[in-house]
Amino acid sequence: MADPQSNARLRADAGAPTSGVIHVRTRLTADFTVISNALAQRRGSAVTVGVAVYILSLPTGTPVSIAALCAHFTEGEILISRALRELETAGYLERRCERMPTGQIRTRTYFYDVPGGTPQPDPDDPPEPPRPRKPPTVPQATALAPAPTPGPVPVPVPVPQEGAPAPSREVTESPAPALADADPKAVAVLASLRRVDPRLVLSEREAVRLAPAVTAWLAAGVVPSQITAHLTARLPDHFLTRPAGILAFRLRETPLPAPPPAPLPLAPGRPAVLPFQTCDGCERAFRAPQPGHCRDCRRREKALPSAA
Numbered sequence: 179m180a181d182p183q184s185n186a187r188l189r190a191d192a193g194a195p196t197s198g199v200i201h202v203r204t205r206l207t208a209d210f211t212v213i214s215n216a217l218a219q220r221r222g223s224a225v226t227v228g229v230a231v232y233i234l235s236l237p238t239g240t241p242v243s244i245a246a247l248c249a250h251f252t253e254g255e256i257l258i259s260r261a262l263r264e265l266e267t268a269g270y271l272e273r274r275c276e277r278m279p280t281g282q283i284r285t286r287t288y289f290y291d292v293p294g295g296t297p298q299p300d301p302d303d304p305p306e307p308p309r310p311r312k313p314p315t316v317p318q319a320t321a322l323a324p325a326p327t328p329g330p331v332p333v334p335v336p337v338p339q340e341g342a343p344a345p346s347r348e349v350t351e352s353p354a355p356a357l358a359d360a361d362p363k364a365v366a367v368l369a370s371l372r373r374v375d376p377r378l379v380l381s382e383r384e385a386v387r388l389a390p391a392v393t394a395w396l397a398a399g400v401v402p403s404q405i406t407a408h409l410t411a412r413l414p415d416h417f418l419t420r421p422a423g424i425l426a427f428r429l430r431e432t433p434l435p436a437p438p439p440a441p442l443p444l445a446p447g448r449p450a451v452l453p454f455q456t457c458d459g460c461e462r463a464f465r466a467p468q469p470g471h472c473r474d475c476r477r478r479e480k481a482l483p484s485a486a
Contacts, residue, residue: 211235215292219272225234225253226261230270233289242287255416269293270458287475308354364392367402368425377421384422391429 194200211234220227232250233242240246247258265271271447272288368385371378380388395405409428417424452465471479 216292218284223261223264225251225257226264229258229261230265230289233271234291241291243418245418248416265289312404323414360389361393361396363396363402364389367392367396367405370402370406371425375413376407377413377417378410378425380422380425384420388425388429390420391426395429396431398471418430 182481189369211231213231213234217230221232227248229253232247236242244258244262247262247459248255251258262271266273270290270293272290274286274288275283276286277283312386329387365385368380371380392405396402409425413424454463455466455469456463456470457475459471459478462472462474464472
């Protein structure tokens with residue numbers, strides 16, 4: 179008699195879980211990125227975690243603007259910008275305006291493995307040039323021979339020249355223009371742009387900076403609807419700069435004032451209406467300045483002498 183055989187699978191290992199994910203680990207020695215579990219297991223949008231992991235895997239110096247991220251991912255500009263805002267709120271992303279050695283101001287983007295860290299040089303970055311050494315400091319005198327206390331150094335007092343204004347000691351900074359000082363009609367036109375395109379959201383400082391150009395357009399005779407149509411027509415799909423930069427570029431050329439309307443031609447005067455008169459011969463009504471005979475009676479009177 180043959181031995182009974184079972185078609186069931188062999189029993190799994192006692193240590194393996196019966197449900198859930200089972201990791202198959204592979205030791206990586208190159209082309210890998212270390213990510214904290216707090217970021218990888220972050221609750222919320224999967225796009226935010228994906229954007230964070232992608233930025234962490236990039237080498238230092240790679241552009242991570244919204245346009246560059248949209249070129250890599252299939253998501254649109256709205257989801258990518260929302261993910262960057264969430265990472266910036268959580269403390270993973272930071273944007274700083276720093277002055278370069280050439281004097282230009284650039285915006286640098288820092289991405290932290292753990293929120294709240296301090297920027298440190300990347301080991302993959304090229305080494306910085308050596309800084310000039312400081313001059314050696316003069317050693318201080320010993321306690322046995324105290325250094326003599328220097329006397330007060332006289333400070334030269336500048337003598338004002340004749341006719342020159344006296345120098346003011348207090349330097350007052352001119353306050354930045356406020357929104358209340360701008361033209362309310364121009365501000366209303368700028369605020370209405372977001373109704374046509376939701377991306378045209380301006381801050382208070384940007385509205386104050388663009389208001390004089392809009393005021394010049396209004397003074398040139400351009401109505402607000404024409405300004406709105408000109409500023410919102412044929413906008414690009416992706417903004418590489420702030421919307422205020424595009425609006426300032428379009429408002430740079432101020433149109434000429436509209437010419438005055440041409441005077442309407444004078445209507446020709448209507449002739450005076452003659453009153454009605456009653457013919458003395460046939461008593462027919464006709465128009466004439468004075469009473470008398472009508473046209474037919476006058477012809478008849480002219481024809482009678484010739485007939486005789």
